[in-house]
Amino acid sequence: MLNTPQTVAIIMDGNGRWAKKQNLPRTAGHKKGADRVRDIALEAKRLGIQKLILYAFSTENWKRPEDEVSYLCKLPGLFFNKFIQELMDNNIRVTFAGELEKFPENTKAVIRKAVNQTAVNTGMELCLAINYGSQRELVLAMQNYANQVASGQRENDIQEQEVNELLFVQENVDLMIRTSGECRISNFLLWQIAYAELIFTPTPWPDFDEQALQQCIAEYQNRDRRFGGLSNED
Ligand code: IPE
Ligand code: IPE
Ligand code: MG
Numbered sequence: 001m002l003n004t005p006q007t008v009a010i011i012m013d014g015n016g017r018w019a020k021k022q023n024l025p026r027t028a029g030h031k032k033g034a035d036r037v038r039d040i041a042l043e044a045k046r047l048g049i050q051k052l053i054l055y056a057f058s059t060e061n062w063k064r065p066e067d068e069v070s071y072l073c074k075l076p077g078l079f080f081n082k083f084i085q086e087l088m089d090n091n092i093r094v095t096f097a098g099e100l101e102k103f104p105e106n107t108k109a110v111i112r113k114a115v116n117q118t119a120v121n122t123g124m125e126l127c128l129a130i131n132y133g134s135q136r137e138l139v140l141a142m143q144n145y146a147n148q149v150a151s152g153q154r155e156n157d158i159q160e161q162e163v164n165e166l167l168f169v170q171e172n173v174d175l176m177i178r179t180s181g182e183c184r185i186s187n188f189l190l191w192q193i194a195y196a197e198l199i200f201t202p203t204p205w206p207d208f209d210e211q212a213l214q215q216c217i218a219e220y221q222n223r224d225r226r227f228g229g230l231s232n233e234d
């Protein structure tokens with residue numbers, strides 16, 4: 001059987017451009033994008049992916065106009081109200097990566113509630129990267145490590161494994177997808193994508209459907225992952 005990537009990360013980009021093309025406000029793109037999160041999460045689960053990490057809000061996205069940021073803060077509430085039951089029915093566990101503190105109280109509350117409610121589920125992990133930035137994640141890890149060494153709680157013996165343990169996301173990403181044509185990583189999972197296969201698709205996130213995900217998985221399965229070694233045929 002062809003191998004399915006265990007950990008898939010998606011930079012869900014292009015909501016604003018999708019909306020603009022249809023003369024809709026940018027928020028309409030975000031709303032449609034949230035419905036896609038549901039579709040893609042269920043499809044990822046069906047395909048046997050173990051962890052799906054979705055970039056929903058970056059540490060840089062606070063720079064956007066206040067009304068857009070405020071709408072994005074409301075989205076988790078709208079999303080979980082609508083879809084939490086389906087996530088439960090599909091045995092999907094919700095987690096998050098990033099610093100929640102900066103969000104308004106109600107945003108924090110709905111996210112924590114979804115995490116708690118789905119904690120019993122044993123199927124796919126759906127990890128929402130919110131107020132997430134990879135550089136910030138690494139800075140926090142370094143501060144944490146340095147403090148533990150300084151206070152004598154641990155040896156100064158850091159290796160790759162110890163770095164992993166200090167990060168929000170501890171898995172190596174197998175496949176990273178970015179929608180909407182931009183070919184950059186935008187501060188997402190820099191450590192974890194060390195050997196990820198990368199796919200950049202022109203499709204904007206609100207149009208990225210189940211079939212689009214299947215195509216990305218098929219492309220992944222055709223890649224020859226050598227990890228610095230030689231191909232099986234060599
Ligand atoms: C992605 O879509 C959603 C977030 C970054 C929150 P964008 O809002 O970046 O859409 P474009 O890139 O402007 O089209
Ligand atoms: C990356 O998209 C962040 C998310 C998808 C949440 P952006 O639209 O913010 O990235 P840039 O600004 O084009 O790099
Ligand atoms: Mg964008």
